[in-house]
Structure formats: structure tokens, C-alpha cells
Amino acid sequence: xxxxxxxxxxxxxxxxxxxxxxxxxxxxxxxxxxxxxxxxxxxxxxxxxxxxxxxxxxxxxxxxxxxxxxxxxxxxxxxxxxxxxxxxxxxxxxxxxxxxxxxxxxxxxxxxxxxxxxxxxxxxxxxxxxxxxxxxxxxxxxxxxxxxxxxxxxxxxxxxxxxxxxxxxxxxxxxxxxxxxxxxxxxxxxxxxxxxxxxxxxxxxxxxxxxxxxxxxxxxxxxxxxxxxxxxxxxxxxxxxxxxxxxxxxxxxxxxxxxxxxxxxxxxxxxxxxxxxxxxxxxxxxxxxxxxxxxxxxxxxxxxxxxxxxxxxxxxxxxxxxxxxxxxxxxxxxxxxxxxxxx
Numbered sequence: 001x002x003x004x005x006x007x008x009x010x011x012x013x014x015x016x017x018x019x020x021x022x023x024x025x026x027x028x029x030x031x032x033x034x035x036x037x038x039x040x041x042x043x044x045x046x047x048x049x050x051x052x053x054x055x056x057x058x059x060x061x062x063x064x065x066x067x068x069x070x071x072x073x074x075x076x077x078x079x080x081x082x083x084x085x086x087x088x089x090x091x092x093x094x095x096x097x098x099x100x101x102x103x104x105x106x107x108x109x110x111x112x113x114x115x116x117x118x119x120x121x122x123x124x125x126x127x128x129x130x131x132x133x134x135x136x137x138x139x140x141x142x143x144x145x146x147x148x149x150x151x152x153x154x155x156x157x158x159x160x161x162x163x164x165x166x167x168x169x170x171x172x173x174x175x176x177x178x179x180x181x182x183x184x185x186x187x188x189x190x191x192x193x194x195x196x197x198x199x200x201x202x203x204x205x206x207x208x209x210x211x212x213x214x215x216x217x218x219x220x221x222x223x224x225x226x227x228x229x230x231x232x233x234x235x236x237x238x239x240x241x242x243x244x245x246x247x248x249x250x251x252x253x254x255x256x257x258x259x260x261x262x263x264x265x266x267x268x269x270x271x272x273x274x275x276x277x278x279x280x281x282x283x284x285x286x287x288x289x290x291x292x293x294x295x296x297x298x299x300x301x302x303x304x305x306x307x308x309x310x311x312x313x314x315x316x317x318x319x320x321x322x323x324x325x326x327x328x329x330x331x332x333x334x335x336x337x338x339x340x341x342x343x
Contacts, residue, residue, distance in 0.1 A: 027055045028297055032066025032083030033173050034222040035112060035242040036279050039311050040083050040301075046310060047300045054293045058083075062222050063173025070282065071096035080287045080294055084280040085112065085173030085242070086180075090342040103285025103336040107298065108327045110305050110316040113243035113263035114177045114275035116256035117228070122235035123159055126257040129274055131155050133186025135163045136217050138210040141190050142203075146212045166220040166227055167211070167240040177277050178240050179209040182258075185274065228253055243268060243275075244315025268317045279316070285336050295334065302331040 030040055037060040044056035061069065063084045070082035071092060078101075088106065096104055116132070118125055127135075134140050134154045151158035168174040187208035188194040197204040211217045220227045224241045231239040232252040239253070243263050246255055255263050258274045267273035281301070288294040304310040305327070307318045319327050 026053055026293060027057065028081065028291070028293055029079045030056065030058045030081040030083060030281075031061045031069050031079045032059075032081075032281075033063045033085040033279070034060045034168075034224055035085040035174055035244070036083030036109070036281065038244065039109065039279070039305075039314060039316050040281065042310055042314055043297070043301050043304050046304060047297050050300070051293065051296065054297075056297065060222055062169065062171035063176065065171040067092045067282070068095075070284070071101060072099055074100045074284065074286045078284075080284055080291065082282045084282060085277065086176045087278075087280065088282055088337070088342060090339065093337065093339055093342050097339075101284050101286060103289075105283040105285050105288070105330070105334045106337050107281050107283065107301070107330045108278050108319070108323070109281055109301065110279055110311060110318050110327075111268050111271075112277055112279050112316065113246075113268040113273050114174065114181055114277055115241060115243050115246050115263050116258065116275075117231055117239045117241065117246055117253045118256055119232050119235040119237070120252060120254055121232075123161065124254075124256075125151065125159070125161070125238070126260070127151070127158065128155075128189075128259050129182055129186035130189040131158065131186070132258070133183050133189075133208070136165055136167075136211050137183060137187065137208070138212045139207055141187070141193060142207050146214075146216075149216075161236050163216050164234075164237045165217045165240065166230055166237060167217055169219045169221060172222060174241065177275075181275050181277060183211075184208045242315075243317070247315040265317050269320065283334065285334065288334060298331045298334070302328055 037058060041058050044058055048054060048056055063086060066082045067088060070079045072078055093104060131154050135148060135151065137146055140146055148154050148163060150160045150162055152160040167178060193208060224245050227239050227241055228245055228249045231237050238256060246253060261267055261273050263273045263275060268276045283294060305316065305318055312318050
């Protein structure tokens, strides 16, 4: 009875704000990551075919912007779910709780490989994490503004190709992953930078993740298909995006090897590829309590992320073993996040 009593005000909020009564309860609103967007859209299409009375609206906003929208409140004006190409931050979770969304459910959906791409027409480039950092960082290793213009300036063993990198904006989870998985690791190839994290974390973050603003690194927006087109048409330009887009456009672009490893389903699944990362969806538990369609949607998602399923065919690398079991458990039991596990 206590559960019903708590749910009634929320149910009223969900229906009253949407103008449509039962329609609000039959509509699922999802925002967030451009990387996760095609996977969630594919699941939404399959789900709507199986459930004609339910509408699923998916919007690509970027992870950071999506979580901000998701965490603004409870009710039909606010998203039910958010796609994320990185884990939710503790500060974001706190914003959710402050706005009344206290039951946040984290569901990992599979593994992606954050990929550097180049045109098939370009001279093949093979780089290290240290090369990537030295090419893109605003102030590499704290030694002054970055003046490198070609990859050869960064590493004498690399070709004299002009450095031009198209990457995601700060609102994108892919940008966060690029900073964490590539720039920071490249930065910390210098022991002094690794030690700096313990003595001055703010300075470490600035030196290791701030990108140059002189036109070498260009923010290309949230449209990854457009980024592919730009890279394909401009040999020598490097793009930063998720593995699934590489798989879908192999006739136009190819991956750049990083530390001798190319992104493949095998290297991403065993995490030997430096850019391997987990992808997530977050669900508002207060909404799921009064919208049965949300739990049904998660069940559809779990079906599609399995090995050989719809999402693997779209480029998502499926979990195996304990990770696969954990993902299924998260989708079925829908246990809210413990804030102690967030950073």
C-alpha cells in the first residue's frame, strides 16, 4: 500500500503535465549520447513494432547535456531515460536527487571502442597514446603552448602530415572518454605528469585534458555521420567517434592503429584496445514505477544486446561472462544506484 501511495502523486504529475492523460504513460522519452543514440533508436523501432500503443522518442543531445535534462526533475516534462557514453558523475547524480529524482538505475548495455578514423584515401597513420596527447593538448606536459603543426613535429617517426583532428564538443560523453582514455593516458606516459595527479589534481586535469584552440582540434558537433563525411572527403584529417560508425562506413574510412592495436570486436571485448569503453542507459526509477512500458523497453534492450542480436549487427560489442550477467541483472532487477560508487 505504501508503494501505491507514493506512486499516486507521481502518476498525476506524469499525466497532468503532458496533456494527454494515458498518452503520457504510454510515451517513453530518451535523451543523451550520440554514440548510444543509434542503438537505442534500433531498440525503440523493434519495441514499437511489438507494442503499437507505445511511443518512444529518442533525441541525440550528447551525454552531458542529456544528463542535465534528465536530472532537472520528475514528471512528464522530463526525460524517462538518458543514453550515456560514460558513467554518470557524482555531481550529476546529486543534481538529480536535489530535483526529486532519487532512484537512478544504471544499465550497462555493451562495449564501444572510442576510435580515431581516417579516410581510406589517406596515407595510413599509426600512433601511440603519447603521440595523440602531444598533437592535441593545449600545453603538452606543461612545457608551453602547443606549436606542433604536423605529426612529424610530434614524433620524428611519423609522416609530415598536417595535424587536423575533428572531435566531439564538451557536452559529449565521447569527449569525456577521449580525455580519459586517450589524452590522460598519453599525458601520464610522462612519470612527472602521473605524479602531478597526487600533488595537484586540478593542474593535472588542465595539462592532461585541455585541448588546443588554434584550429588544429575542431569541435565537429554531435552529428557523427557528418563527421564521417568530413573525414572521408579530406584525406589527412582525423576524426574521433565510436566504433559502430566505423563498422557502418568501412567503404569510406578506416581506423588509426593506437599503440599497435586496431579496434575490432575482439580487441574491444577483451579491452586490449586502448579506446574500449562501456556504454550505459540511465532510468528514472520514479517514472518506471508508474510506466510499465519502461520495464518492458529494458527487457527488449536486454534481448537485443545479446551476442548475435540486433545491436551487435549495428556495431555494439556485446558483454560476455560476468559483465553480461551483471547487465541483465541491472535491466531486470532495476536496483537504484548507490552514490558511493560514483566519482
